[in-house]
Amino acid sequence: MIDASILSADTVVALGYMLALGVSLAVILAIANRFLFVYEDPRIDEVDSALPHANCGACGQAGCRVFAEKLIAGEAQPGQCTVNAPANNVAIAEFLGVDLGNQEKRVARLACAGGNHVAYNRAKYAGLHSCRGAAMVGGGGKTCTWGCLGMADCADVCEFGAISMDKNGLPVVNADKCTACGDCVDVCPKQLFELHPVSHQLWVACKNLHHGAEAEAECEVACNACERCVNDSPEGLITIRDNLATIDYSKNSLASRVSIQRCPTGAIVWLNRKGETEKGSKAKPVIRKKALPVSHA
């Protein structure tokens, strides 16, 4: 039994007000729902839920939601998401009844092989521990001013944990985890990262613009512009531009391991399907394991 004293006149009035307020707000909401309603394709939610929600931007869109909208509008293909599990992309394609489309997997690649055991140092940088910070102070301590500074800005910025630093202070990209989002490309102060389809297996791991002995005096594995790779390759595949071997990837189908064989420093490499880096047979071996000291040369 309800105690009669609870249902006093004041309580009834209060409940009445609450009821009236609730009803009036409900009416306003009902009107708003009728006149301010925005129709959204329910498929967007459906597709969005099948996307990885990494919001990495690798597909070229601002995020997964925008990508889902573009998919519905037919302006994108499910295959362009390289982060998603392939099965999910197939499911999206079937759900929307569109072509899967194929985006070849792209990965970030570092155009430098100058770890601290092969690249010489001209000064010791002691300051803010960041590549960008070191680059601001006279270009950092490395003698090669184009080379990797090894302070892991790229590993810090990678949201997928795809970049780790090896024992020689060079970033290593885990191709399975890399989504080609481009954050490392943006963060590197020396612009050493580039995004490439995995089919681009011929790679110049150097950016040094010096020639001959000058280049090798800065780093043991620098491209010294000797042109052997140019001569060994099909016409036009490799050219020497500003003392650096440059690969024309529009002719990528002509690329083979032949190009790297006679490289004296091993600056041009072949990245095989197992994720290993193959050097040419004439490349001088690197025996040193420890980091080089600072030389004031």
Add this chain to the structure above:
Amino acid sequence: MLALFEKFRKGRFSHGIHPRYHKDATRGKAIQRLAFPPRLIVPVAQHIGAPAKPVVNVGQEVLRGQIIAEADGFMSVPVHAPATGVVSSIGLMPSAAGPKVLSIVIDVYKASSQYVLYGNPVEPETLDHDELIQRVQATGMAGLGGAAFPSHVKLRIPHGKTAHTLVVNGCECEPYLTCDHRVMLEQPQDLLQGIRYALHITGAKRAIVGIEDNKADAATAIKAALKPDDPITVKLVETKYPQGAEKMLLKSLLGVEVPAGGLPIDIGIVVNNVGTLAQLGKLLPKGEGLIERVVTVTGTNVAKAGNYLMPIGTPVRFILEQLGITADHEKVILGGPMMGMSLPSLDVPITKGTSGLLVFQERTFIGEQGETVFPCIKCSRCVDACPMHLNPAQMGWLAGKRHYAEMESDFHLNSCFECGCCSFVCPSNIPLVQYFRIAKAVNREQKGKA
């Protein structure tokens, strides 16, 4: 009464810092010529703007004062051969900023008298404005205070604007540096001549020379050299860092502020450094090029510290050898200790914008991995020190999170001129200026991409 008060008011600005000045070692040392180095490294881009284009070939003989690279457009200045010799190579050489830059390397003839044989004398008073601007550009002058902004661009008044005042910056607020001080003391006639030319070119009615009050002897020297009808006044301002920043100097001298993002010419003022105008006074009538400058070489335990006149392109290694500074230095800085650049290599040359060379020999407080950085304790010393009244603490926090765009849009990052006051006072050793320079560089890159 207020006017009387104004008359005796010492020029000052709010905020700023008082570092130890360390100028005693070199302030009394007269300018001396340094020996010519056997090899000069002359970068083609020593100024802000388009790099000059080399017009000499490898193996070609060049005479002191000859043009070796010509200006590429209006925002550029030519480069002249600093010594007679032969061009041994043209290629990429180390620079203080980091990236290798295109440089002309000259092997200097030891037997040469090194007289300047090139010149195109003229009476600047007889030329009109455009011809004068061209003449100034032909001298290859760029601001000798440090920024190396082409002088002719600075002296040309943009269309629709007028200049009423020329401010001559003789503050030299950076610790250690005394080259401008010596120039004012020893070459007041050249300086005044340069000021007269600058007045003539800009059409300004008056000139004010602002000098920090620790260099009162320089002010006396300039006053003594003044002609009675010169519209030039000399005013002492408070000794404080960064008094020599043009925005601070204008506040101190005239009590005016430059609008954010604007230039002094927006309020009718042109600012030039004393070293620049002294060189202009010397070079413009003779029609010669800028081939040498005064550099203060000092630091800790530098026996032969002094102010040396040296050809542009002199490698730092040669200067250290000449002054008997041996290998055990910890740090070499080009410019002043607050805004200068720590050198990555001793093969970097002296350029038009180099005012000092500082050598620190003993291991100071820098440990193996640099200074230990502690978290911000929100003491607000940086806020009290910032002469631009920014909030360095907040910006430093944002920079740590890489929120660079927000620093620019909400916290006026671009008003920061990197004077270093905030880093200097920070008890936690937070490298604030370094953060801001990174932020600016990243923002510039992003804008370039967009």
